[in-house]
Amino acid sequence: MKVGDEELRAALDAVRARADLAARRASDPVGVVHRYEDPLDRELVGLVAASVAFGNVKTILAKLGDLLDRVGPSPWRAADGDPAALKARLRGWKHRVFIGDDLARLLLGARAVQRAHGTLGQYFAALLQQHGDIRLALAAFCDAIRDVGKLRSRTRRGPAHLLPDPRGSSGVKRLLLYLRWMVRPADGIDLGLWPVEPSHLLMPVDTHIHKLSRNLGLTRQERLTWRATEEITASLARLDAGDPTKYDFSLCHMGMLQRCPSRRDSARCNGCGVMPVCRHWR
Ligand code: SF4
Secondary structure: OOOOHHHHHHHHHHHHHHOOHHHHHHOOOHHHHOOOOOHHHHHHHHHHHHHOOOOOHHHHHHHHHHHHHHHOOOHHHHHHOOHHHHHHHHOOOEEOOEEHHHHHHHHHHHHHHHHHHOOHHHHHHHHHHHHOOHHHHHHHHHHHHHHHHOOOOOOOOHHHHHOOOOOOOOOOHHHHHHHHHHHOOOOOOOOOOOOOOHHHOOOOOOHHHHHHHHHOOOOOOOOOOHHHHHHHHHHHHOOOOOOOOOOHHHHHOOOOHHHOOOOOOHHHHOOOOOHHHOHHHO
16 A cells, blocks of 8 residues: 555654654764854864764764864864865874875865855855756865865775765765755754755665665665655655755664664564554555
């Protein structure tokens, strides 16, 4: 039986209402962004935090803490100083395929764009107006940071992974997560910093959200691609066209998400908040 939009909305609203935002924020990379008061720092720290958000969350938080300690209390001021000094401070830092030099270049490139346009948010809003399309705007945004920061390598995968190209088929989850943090209204999790309507946002889709989305009938795409991201977002926009990514945080922090068996399993599905609208239980 196909799930109706009202039923889906009721289930997702219930998951959202039950989410303990304060507790969950502390265990999410976005919590690191909230430690900074200055919007210029928040933009830069958000970009760094989203860009390295690969793998185990405890490791990500530990690596981010170390990285930002090395950068100092004001990342935008640090990135305005001597580039060699910033690179020296980050030397020896490593997380998966990323090394300190990649992160220094990301910070230097993003700060240069910020300096030229006032804020990254103003630059992104101008790109969105110019291109009329979030994918093209995001691609141009990344190009600018990559070019100024010289964030490229022919021998290492780190730079390309750190700031991927949205023109490819990938769902670029971490970039879309960064946009969500910056654009969605301030609600204790997202920061509402950028002058962009949340209706433009796309769902940041990782393997868990992709699997869940298939279980809920939000997409039929078998592969996690840009197209799957668009389909999932379009399905959620039927529930709230003005704010299609509003369920993202609570779904990501649903206890079941990582253990979802994607089949009817009484023991493992027990307590899953979306069971009433899961295709395996209808
Ligand atoms: S009910 Fe079970 S299969 Fe369906 S989404 Fe929840 S955990 Fe996954």
